[in-house]
Amino acid sequence: MRESPRSQRAVSPVISTVLVVAITVILGAVIATFVLGLGETVSDPGPNIGETTGEIERQDGYQGGIVRITHVAGDSVPVSEMEIVVDATDAACRQRARILNLPSSATGFGENGFSDANLEAGDESIISKGQTADQKWEPGVLHTTNQNRFEAGKFFEFRIAKGECQLTAGDQITVDLVHTPTKSIMISQEIQVQER
Numbered sequence: 071m072r073e074s075p076r077s078q079r080a081v082s083p084v085i086s087t088v089l090v091v092a093i094t095v096i097l098g099a100v101i102a103t104f105v106l107g108l109g110e111t112v113s114d115p116g117p118n119i120g121e122t123t124g125e126i127e128r129q130d131g132y133q134g135g136i137v138r139i140t141h142v143a144g145d146s147v148p149v150s151e152m153e154i155v156v157d158a159t160d161a162a163c164r165q166r167a168r169i170l171n172l173p174s175s176a177t178g179f180g181e182n183g184f185s186d187a188n189l190e191a192g193d194e195s196i197i198s199k200g201q202t203a204d205q206k207w208e209p210g211v212l213h214t215t216n217q218n219r220f221e222a223g224k225f226f227e228f229r230i231a232k233g234e235c236q237l238t239a240g241d242q243i244t245v246d247l248v249h250t251p252t253k254s255i256m257i258s259q260e261i262q263v264q265e266r
Contacts, residue, residue: 116252120144124259134232136207139245146221149173149211151251157244163235167196175214182213198229239265
């Protein structure tokens with residue numbers, strides 16, 4: 071026996087009704103999003119620093135290690151919109167630190183450095199505030215005496231104090247550059263401490 075063609079056509083009105091309802095709901099949602107202004111609440115992702123290089127130079131005695139981050143490619147960012155998070159939880163000290171309220175205008179030992187206001191933990195920070203008599207490092211764009219834009223070719227340095235965080239070969243330090251207005255991480259630089 072043959073089935074009547076009528077039973078095959080009965081599905082067509084049901085499918086078309088479902089499609090019309092789905093299209094109406096989607097169009098209504100899109101129009102409501104723009105009419106109510108919900109589309110404007112999407113946040114700006116922040117600047118994109120495409121590439122940086124990082125290195126750490128271990129020091130003898132109590133000097134600790136000097137970290138240098140260089141901007142290679144990507145957006146130019148005002149230092150006043152940056153915060154630096156240093157993660158040394160893979161090192162023996164298992165600590166984190168933040169360099170904030172930039173650019174710094176502090177000096178130490180007659181050289182540029184950081185103040186308590188620039189270090190989240192103040193005197194307890196693993197980041198050194200100033201230069202030592204025989205060890206020099208350059209805060210670069212992080213200090214007011216320099217151009218305060220982190221852009222291609224520019225760098226900054228900071229010193230991890232050995233008294234607060236002893237570094238050994240194989241330890242890994244992660245430096246995150248945070249864009250403070252958007253709270254986004256612009257770049258995360260992993261640096262491994264090398265044998266000297």
